[in-house]
Amino acid sequence: MATKAHPWSQDEREAALRRCPLFACWPEVRIAELAAIARAEFYPRGTEIFAHDPERREAFVIASGEVEVSRGSAEGKKFVLGINGAPQILAIVRLLTDPPIRYDYRAYEESVLLHLPADGLAAILDAEPMLWRDVALLMCARHGDSLRLLGDHNLGSLDQRMAATLVDLARIHGTAGGPGIELGLRLPQEQLGAMLGVTRQSVNKLLRGFEAAGLIAIYYNRITIRDPAALDAIAEGGD
Amino acid sequence: MATKAHPWSQDEREAALRRCPLFACWPEVRIAELAAIARAEFYPRGTEIFAHDPERREAFVIASGEVEVSRGSAEGKKFVLGINGAPQILAIVRLLTDPPIRYDYRAYEESVLLHLPADGLAAILDAEPMLWRDVALLMCARHGDSLRLLGDHNLGSLDQRMAATLVDLARIHGTAGGPGIELGLRLPQEQLGAMLGVTRQSVNKLLRGFEAAGLIAIYYNRITIRDPAALDAIAEGGD
DNA sequence: TCCAGTCTGTCATCCTGCCGACAATCTGCT
DNA sequence: AGCAGATTGTCGGCAGGATGACAGACTGGA
Missing domain, CATH: 2.60.120.10 (Jelly Rolls)
Structure with a gap:
């Protein structure tokens, strides 16, 4: 062993x-x-x-x-x-x-x-x-x-759940890194999918959407939160 | 008040x-x-x-x-x-x-x-x-x-979740009633739907299916579990 | 430097459960 | 008995996410 x-x-x-x-x-x-x-x-x-x-x-x-x-x-x-x-x-x-x-x-x-x-x-x-x-x-x-x-998980849309999950991860694993909160954790889309109860492909699309909106930045495995407040707003009830 | x-x-x-x-x-x-x-x-x-x-x-x-x-x-x-x-x-x-x-x-x-x-x-x-x-x-x-x-909720199909929920309800609210375990509780399909995170209509279809299979009996609001063992089996992993 | 393994981006297709609608049925109360 | 309100049964159309597939990109270690 x-x-x-x-x-x-x-x-x-x-x-x-x-x-x-x-x-x-x-x-x-x-x-x-x-x-x-x-x-x-x-x-x-x-x-x-x-x-x-x-x-x-x-x-x-x-x-x-x-x-x-x-x-x-x-x-x-x-x-x-x-x-x-x-x-x-x-x-x-x-x-x-x-x-x-x-x-x-x-x-x-x-x-x-x-x-x-x-x-x-x-x-x-x-x-x-x-x-x-x-x-x-x-x-x-x-x-x-x-x-x-x-x-x-029972009430929210996928957007909301993903935003909430990212905020949670930031709270636990986040370190303030220059232009935002950097998740000090390799986080494959498959992994994020397993936390949200959806497939890798769905995560991919959504993640790209968040990036395009300037909420996060992605470097391969790693994610940086650029706009925590906006993510929080989405997680709560914002569309 | x-x-x-x-x-x-x-x-x-x-x-x-x-x-x-x-x-x-x-x-x-x-x-x-x-x-x-x-x-x-x-x-x-x-x-x-x-x-x-x-x-x-x-x-x-x-x-x-x-x-x-x-x-x-x-x-x-x-x-x-x-x-x-x-x-x-x-x-x-x-x-x-x-x-x-x-x-x-x-x-x-x-x-x-x-x-x-x-x-x-x-x-x-x-x-x-x-x-x-x-x-x-x-x-x-x-x-x-x-x-x-x-x-x-994250792993199971709707069948499984519903079976599991019925078993749980039977454990808490069930009273042995002649031909099975009777849920001593009015339980509208809307309510069951809110527990499972799905709509009333989905519950309806599934419930009818369970009834047709002889797993449960339905009288308007009330449900009687006819075959707890089979429900357990569905809840676990059997499809 | 190279390679095997991991991860990403993106399809086209399928399927499950949602939505809106409406008639029929049951209940509790008067 | 009769009525209002709650509950059920059942559609057809629609949408979000699953699936399977495949090429390309990145990583870490030999």
């Missing part, structure tokens, strides 16, 4: 965990305990993260890299829920839902992840129950995000 | 709250505290629940009736997330997300709700932080549900 344990010291693991928003306000002791149960793993680009054991109950923190969350269908179609970067924690929902969630996690770029086994994590939380509050708040926020997405 | 306070004693409020799964294992004291801050309200069929104040931060427990959760678009389209019945707690996500969630809650049938203001609820939870754990677990389950729905 291509993945392998990443040789990180306790201190390095602590540092990586502390950058994750969920743990930002946690006491030193708990962070240390977390780091003690955390297992650092390296994943080359494209690797399935729970490939070896789809039932495994673990959350993970992204120390570096990008992780794609997606779900496949029997017919070979794929839906991409999102592409998540550096200090996020993912797969919390795997710890608790029964039957386990049906999404796959894949290293979209070369990544280092800190795996947190369910039982160890639960023990730490139970030792200081107020920390469950932070988990509840995080789940609430995530739930809110997925509800918004669900509504957008 | 058509809604009005419902004259319930502390004991009646406690009894209603105790039936809600979230509070099932909570200590007596906390239930009493909850009941003390709870405000019982009566809503005639069709009433908007937060109409008076869309910003209001309150969760509510359904004591009786049915509540529809939906979101409208500027173009007049509507997406129905679900129809929830008796001992469920709803709108938790309203307490915490910022900006507030964009879904509307409406009494789909005449209902009595117990409103739980955010600050009071938070105080009770903070007094016994282990209860936050229950909230986290609930949010996790709900999040799992919405993720499944999101995937289904």
Whole structure:
């Protein structure tokens, strides 16, 4: 198998965990305990993260890299829920839902992840129950995000959904680059299509339209947002 | 305004709250505290629940009736997330997300709700932080549900989505009735369409198809599931 | 520098579900 | 019983997006 344990010291693991928003306000002791149960793993680009054991109950923190969350269908179609970067924690929902969630996690770029086994994590939380509050708040926020997405997909036109998706991506992966917000992410049209639930060809046409309107700029794989406000307007209700 | 306070004693409020799964294992004291801050309200069929104040931060427990959760678009389209019945707690996500969630809650049938203001609820939870754990677990389950729905909507054909929706409705609102599972719910095709993101006409055709295949029986507004297993099979991947 | 693999641009065609319309049917209420 | 309003059944025409195909462009590594 291509993945392998990443040789990180306790201190390095602590540092990586502390950058994750969920743990930002946690006491030193708990962070240390977390780091003690955390297992650092390296994943080359494209690797399935729970490939070896789809039932495994673990959350993970992204120390570096990008992780794609997606779900496949029997017919070979794929839906991409999102592409998540550096200090996020993912797969919390795997710890608790029964039957386990049906999404796959894949290293979209070369990544280092800190795996947190369910039982160890639960023990730490139970030792200081107020920390469950932070988990509840995080789940609430995530739930809110997925509800918004669900509504957008059922109500909006393709234009709107694409504009919304670009704005979202800009918020997560965007870096202010001279003439606009540059998405620091290779983003093939196929990928964008899988996020929108449409084909590559449809994305192509629409993307060209956006470019012609001066909303975005395209360099092969990469997109720069030229006019975030206009995109927002389209995403909301503008035609 | 058509809604009005419902004259319930502390004991009646406690009894209603105790039936809600979230509070099932909570200590007596906390239930009493909850009941003390709870405000019982009566809503005639069709009433908007937060109409008076869309910003209001309150969760509510359904004591009786049915509540529809939906979101409208500027173009007049509507997406129905679900129809929830008796001992469920709803709108938790309203307490915490910022900006507030964009879904509307409406009494789909005449209902009595117990409103739980955010600050009071938070105080009770903070007094016994282990209860936050229950909230986290609930949010996790709900999040799992919405993720499944999101995937289904993006991957499946209309047949599959409709089968899945009927199975879901049967699980929540179904009562074993002689020759199958009877949905104890009036369910116009327009409504089903709003849940699936398609028009009434499409629903009509498909529903007739299902009936012809012996999967369901239709009496005007009401549907009876005749063959749950076959519906499940369709929902999964069988075409 | 070259090559294999990936990604893009663009067709023509097909198909699913939308739209608007209208008659028939059912319900709850008076 | 009778009526208003809600719900269903069913068209034909239309549109947006899917499909399959293919040439050309770009990339990263040997």
